[in-house]
Amino acid sequence: MGITNDEKALAEKREENDKIITDTLDKYPELTVRDLIEEEKKALAEGKITNEEALLIIQGKTTLEELLQDNVPEPPAEIPEEPEAPAVTPDTPPEVPAVTPEEPEKPAVTPAPNPEIPPAVTPEPEPETPSADEEISSLVAQMYVLKSEFTAALKNLENTTLKDYAALSNEEKTAEVKTKMMNEVLDTVAAMEKDCDTKVNAILEKLTALLTESGKELTLVESIRAAYKNEKTITKAEYINTYFK
Numbered sequence: 628m629g630i631t632n633d634e635k636a637l638a639e640k641r642e643e644n645d646k647i648i649t650d651t652l653d654k655y656p657e658l659t660v661r662d663l664i665e666e667e668k669k670a671l672a673e674g675k676i677t678n679e680e681a682l683l684i685i686q687g688k689t690t691l692e693e694l695l696q697d698n699v700p701e702p703p704a705e706i707p708e709e710p711e712a713p714a715v716t717p718d719t720p721p722e723v724p725a726v727t728p729e730e731p732e733k734p735a736v737t738p739a740p741n742p743e744i745p746p747a748v749t750p751e752p753e754p755e756t757p758s759a760d761e762e763i764s765s766l767v768a769q770m771y772v773l774k775s776e777f778t779a780a781l782k783n784l785e786n787t788t789l790k791d792y793a794a795l796s797n798e799e800k801t802a803e804v805k806t807k808m809m810n811e812v813l814d815t816v817a818a819m820e821k822d823c824d825t826k827v828n829a830i831l832e833k834l835t836a837l838l839t840e841s842g843k844e845l846t847l848v849e850s851i852r853a854a855y856k857n858e859k860t861i862t863k864a865e866y867i868n869t870y871f872k
Contacts, residue, residue: 660771
């Protein structure tokens, strides 16, 4: 994949790369899955929704609006004020009629259970086993969530680094300091990338097994792998563009 350091060209490359997976998913109409839109990615990055909730959105099982509505705390219930009791004017106490004590009722006797008859047991419903297509959709959804998480982590790292650099005095903003900070960022990104590689490979391994068992083509795995490789190349180019300009 040819790469450039031009910001506009990089954005176009990213759009083209995203289409690799979406175009491939069009060949699997039985899979109900899509990428998160920007508003949903932002909600995930800000912690307004969890990873599990993002997976449900990607698979079309809920919406961001429904989740945010469910997460809104209910206002505390108002406690009604008790009306003031009216003032009581003491009167001559009424005569209390004599009460004839009644005999206490005898308690009902519950017959002892027959030990020969076992108590009725209501069987618990067995959990539904997800279909192969649902499991495949779930794995693709995990890739989309992983991508959003990684992108958000990179953005946070970039913002923190630029903030730290801006806080330096003019005397401290030397080429040597800038290069040192850039190398530290690249080392951190390399470690994050290694961790992400491990998670991606685990997901693709499961996806390969499921597609094979279902008798489906492995085009989806190949497309995800290629798109992930391209994504890393684009990201590195963006960082070079950010720290060398």
